[in-house]
Amino acid sequence: MASDVKLLVEGLATEFTGDDGTVRVVDGVNLELRAGATLGLVGESGCGKSVTALSIMGLLPKPAGRVAAGRVVLDGRDLIALPPEAMHTIRGRRISMVFQEPMTALNPVHRVGEQLAETLRLHTDVGRGEARGRAVELLAEVGIPAPERRFDEYPHQLSGGMRQRVLIAIALACSPDVLIADEPTTAVDVTIQAQILELIDRLQAQRGMSVIFITHDLGVIAEIADEVAVMYCGKVVERASVDVLFSRPLHPYTRALLESMPRLQRRSKTRLPTIQGMVPSPRSLPKGCRFANRCSFATPECGVEPPLAEVAAGHWVACHHWRRLAEDGVG
Amino acid sequence: MSAPLLEVRGLTKHFPVRAGVLMRQIGTVHAVDDVWLTLSRGETLGLVGESGCGKSTVGKTLLRLHEPTSGAIFFEGRDITSLGRAEMRALRRDVQIVFQDPLESLNTRHSVGRILEEPFAIHALGTAAERRRWVAELLERVGLPSDAAQRYPHEFSGGQRQRIGIARAIALRPKLLVCDEAVSALDVSIQSQVLNLLLDLQQEMNLALIFIAHDLSVVKHMSDRVAVMYLGQIVEYASAESIYASPRHPYTRALLSAIPMPDPTDRERRRASRIVLSGDVPSPIDPPSGCRFHPRCAFARADCATRAPSLESVAVSMQGGVAAAQNGAVACHYWREI
Numbered sequence: 001m002a003s004d005v006k007l008l009v010e011g012l013a014t015e016f017t018g019d020d021g022t023v024r025v026v027d028g029v030n031l032e033l034r035a036g037a038t039l040g041l042v043g044e045s046g047c048g049k050s051v052t053a054l055s056i057m058g059l060l061p062k063p064a065g066r067v068a069a070g071r072v073v074l075d076g077r078d079l080i081a082l083p084p085e086a087m088h089t090i091r092g093r094r095i096s097m098v099f100q101e102p103m104t105a106l107n108p109v110h111r112v113g114e115q116l117a118e119t120l121r122l123h124t125d126v127g128r129g130e131a132r133g134r135a136v137e138l139l140a141e142v143g144i145p146a147p148e149r150r151f152d153e154y155p156h157q158l159s160g161g162m163r164q165r166v167l168i169a170i171a172l173a174c175s176p177d178v179l180i181a182d183e184p185t186t187a188v189d190v191t192i193q194a195q196i197l198e199l200i201d202r203l204q205a206q207r208g209m210s211v212i213f214i215t216h217d218l219g220v221i222a223e224i225a226d227e228v229a230v231m232y233c234g235k236v237v238e239r240a241s242v243d244v245l246f247s248r249p250l251h252p253y254t255r256a257l258l259e260s261m262p263r264l265q266r267r268s269k270t271r272l273p274t275i276q277g278m279v280p281s282p283r284s285l286p287k288g289c290r291f292a293n294r295c296s297f298a299t300p301e302c303g304v305e306p307p308l309a310e311v312a313a314g315h316w317v318a319c320h321h322w323r324r325l326a327e328d329g330v331g
Numbered sequence: 332m333s334a335p336l337l338e339v340r341g342l343t344k345h346f347p348v349r350a351g352v353l354m355r356q357i358g359t360v361h362a363v364d365d366v367w368l369t370l371s372r373g374e375t376l377g378l379v380g381e382s383g384c385g386k387s388t389v390g391k392t393l394l395r396l397h398e399p400t401s402g403a404i405f406f407e408g409r410d411i412t413s414l415g416r417a418e419m420r421a422l423r424r425d426v427q428i429v430f431q432d433p434l435e436s437l438n439t440r441h442s443v444g445r446i447l448e449e450p451f452a453i454h455a456l457g458t459a460a461e462r463r464r465w466v467a468e469l470l471e472r473v474g475l476p477s478d479a480a481q482r483y484p485h486e487f488s489g490g491q492r493q494r495i496g497i498a499r500a501i502a503l504r505p506k507l508l509v510c511d512e513a514v515s516a517l518d519v520s521i522q523s524q525v526l527n528l529l530l531d532l533q534q535e536m537n538l539a540l541i542f543i544a545h546d547l548s549v550v551k552h553m554s555d556r557v558a559v560m561y562l563g564q565i566v567e568y569a570s571a572e573s574i575y576a577s578p579r580h581p582y583t584r585a586l587l588s589a590i591p592m593p594d595p596t597d598r599e600r601r602r603a604s605r606i607v608l609s610g611d612v613p614s615p616i617d618p619p620s621g622c623r624f625h626p627r628c629a630f631a632r633a634d635c636a637t638r639a640p641s642l643e644s645v646a647v648s649m650q651g652g653v654a655a656a657q658n659g660a661v662a663c664h665y666w667r668e669i
Contacts, residue, residue, distance in 0.1 A: 194588075278488055
């Protein structure tokens, strides 16, 4: 393990048990978050990116969800092995999370400032008055105008973008080292998204935080990430620095995703390259490579699961045919 | 040039805001204010803008799912705003809409076969056997398996449900299809499949589309011309290529520069030149005076707060009547200078 690794996820497997049995929705995920860097975790609905985040945070819905295998190592300590009380302390102080939908993450009957102050009192040793002052400072830091006045407002009185800023302030309340942001801009408009991305970028630089940024949007990934992990059907299929991933994707899924995006530079009303079929259900995953049934590079060899292998320094790919993609260049 | 399929003149839709036990009107939402549009057969007009800009209200008003407050909507030369119920029903053969969430617009207790047969039943078309054949043809056309007819909407994925919604909308071979955020909830790999389907159907049926979405990349991809809306008004109108290559309105520029591009090599330059709008979109209940964009506009001058700009043609200023500028218009006093 390199010395500058802040958070390491190793062989993480997460299962959900319901009336109709157990499904493994995250299966052997390895991730490395470098100190002070942003790791983008990208994939489509159901790929397991959010469940990976909840597993890291110890926030899986109980009793349905559980970590079946693997380690989550923060500064040398395995969080999975920690008792719930110890994890509760870590959450908030060392590592915290921002969710997609601020309306459900905030309590609608409490003033936003109170919710922020409560987090401060819960995790740090401050009194009521001091907590209020600190909360107002935090609201100002996340770019909320007139923070003194906003402190006393209720969530429904704020716009979607403002609510997301409040959630970020709550996540930052105890100066965590690691921030996990799960689709924090998916529910807001594009001009507000630009504001939020800029805010996260600025806060990260000022506070030296490490960030895991989860999104389905490759454009957002290109804006904010240093490193990227692409997930498909519960597995990481490709991992690389952001520049390499976008200029030289070596997994067919990554490449197909990039090609199927409508782009402003593309001529209007031309057919887009597509990925045939749809994501298989976690209950009926194909044997071997899980992308094989939708992949234009697939061969019988793909019936055997390809390992996530380092094919160049820092570039990891889980595909038997990555060399063919490398020779091919970007389509 | 032949008469347009659709012509919208001065379309305005205000919603009353009511409160209190007596539900007295305390204000007005200016959802759509004085919108003018034209659309030819087989053409796509994109409507783009952020939440609350009125783009969906325009789409719904075109089918009179909302009654316009004022203005006229001409379809094939006839003003449809005064049509009675029977005439409107007949018109719905020609004008259809697809929404973001098909589950909300499809009757989920009916099988897909029955859902797709309904348009034929409403208009008393065909025998039972003919309808079954048409349903089978529709399923095949939108890329669904033939056994889908016996199944129910909830058994399908989001992308497949959207195909069901599209199949129902095209059943009677309409001339105009309004797509209201039709692909916004879909994952990118599924979204591209549905966009291709819409492009293919448009070509086969010479279908005109009003394509409404908040994602400018998607709108630009689907459209011949694009109208950018802000707080109930069109601020810029241009061909799909020129809206991207030479945006004129400060809001269009901000919108374009806010789009995250899947190209990290360029991000430092983009960040440096990005126009980050301050604050939120103001309330449409009490829209700003003058130019509605002025409180957030980096180029605003004193008179922008008092003088409302009207959509002004940009064609006259272009040398030799450049084709890309046809129908181009912008609602900004200072677009030439910025």
